[in-house]
Amino acid sequence: MADTAAEPRSNGTSITFTGVTKTYGSNAVLHRIDLDVQQGEFIALLGPSGCGKTTLLRCLAGLETVTSGEITVNGADIARVPANKRDMGVVFQAYSLFPHMSVRQNVEFGLRMRKVAGPQRTARVEESLELVGLAHLGDRYAHTLSGGQQQRVALARALVTRPRALLLDEPLSALDAKVRVRLRDEIKAIQTELGITTIFVTHDQEEALAVADRVAVMKDGVIEQLGAPEELYRRPATSFVAQFIGESNRVPGTLLGDRVNIFDTQLPVIGAVGLREGSAVHAFVRPEQFLLSRLIDQARPEDRDARPGAGTRAVVVSSGFLGAQRRTVVRLQNGELLAVQHSASECFSVDELVGLRLAGDPVAVERA
Missing domain, CATH: 3.40.50.300 (P-loop containing nucleotide triphosphate hydrolases)
Structure with a gap:
């Protein structure tokens, strides 16, 4: 039984x-x-x-x-x-x-x-x-x-x-x-x-x-x-979750109420509790939240401060093929490297000058 x-x-x-x-x-x-x-x-x-x-x-x-x-x-x-x-x-x-x-x-x-x-x-x-x-x-x-x-x-x-x-x-x-x-x-x-x-x-x-x-x-x-x-x-609730889940770029910005200013673009903020208006912060930006564009004018960022609308300029360091997507690493004027993920149909050459903008999605932040 x-x-x-x-x-x-x-x-x-x-x-x-x-x-x-x-x-x-x-x-x-x-x-x-x-x-x-x-x-x-x-x-x-x-x-x-x-x-x-x-x-x-x-x-x-x-x-x-x-x-x-x-x-x-x-x-x-x-x-x-x-x-x-x-x-x-x-x-x-x-x-x-x-x-x-x-x-x-x-x-x-x-x-x-x-x-x-x-x-x-x-x-x-x-x-x-x-x-x-x-x-x-x-x-x-x-x-x-x-x-x-x-x-x-x-x-x-x-x-x-x-x-x-x-x-x-x-x-x-x-x-x-x-x-x-x-x-x-x-x-x-x-x-x-x-x-x-x-x-x-x-x-x-x-x-x-x-x-x-x-x-x-x-x-x-x-x-x-x-x-x-x-x-x-x-929508990671903390900076730890933002870094642990997926991949993020740690980008400096300035807190403006419930938004953060990065490269002259204001993005909605997640997890800014306890931070004051005007605070220097680090924002966690996903590689796919960046948008790359090819520039006709190939003057280096250090040579010209002109910007392609809201955003900044960067120089391509490397670009790798990932199947349906491509991962491109760019260098900002201050020497920082950022990873960008985009369609594999968009190809950028090493040392090419590109425009770098943000898609506008919310980002998690922490005190700088």
Whole structure:
């Protein structure tokens, strides 16, 4: 007779962190984390090494005990529930597969521990292997598989028990670039198909932006900003998020109320709290927010101070082809280098004088 853990579960699991802190002696790793994960949502915890993202995941899995605060799953406090009773499917960076077992036996292991009946166990194993595209490799030993295939086995093993939530801790970082991209897309497709609540820990911003419904950017044990990928990229709440998400040029400017003046162009400001009118600031401008134009007059910026309307002049240092786009690096009169991203159909030569303008999108700023 199978126990209740073997029965199908609803994937509508909500998870709430309320004032969660974690300390090791005098070292505080998490500082009053508040986070609501909605039913069926895919949340990425993103940040540099040591920011606390893995610790937060381990607290949810029951592998760490919170120092203070509360974690609830579907409204129930799980603080005193042991890890093996929390019903979380966990996939780590290390595959941790049993080398003496076949792929099928590895996936089946959790169901055997739950005493799921044989026919049901067999059906669920085959279903999970089919889900991750490994139905044809069930009899192979895990150590004979490629890294990407082994990680699929680990994913199937986590899903076969029909957990309330799927927790992924840097699951792709040991794989090469092409396999990593392919597998991350497959994970997202599987998560969407199952509708399972998922928390994904990564330090790779591209990975987080590609798969998550919302991303929590962490730094020094706190969540700097939580939002949809596009929101984080286009409207970063802090200078850290502006620098960590995507690529930004750090450009000097002057604060004018709720706008900043850069190259005689006034742009809307994000995150200017506490800065006074007229303050010198640094603005974080994305490469695609710059617009380049070819000038007929090729006099150097130091020779003439004429400007092509609002904007300034710069000299092309390099230009590289990126497929649909081109990345051009230019040097300003003061020697600063700026990266500009534009259509690959626009080609600029090294040492060419160009006009440099701003598109007008909002920018994050910090005190200079």
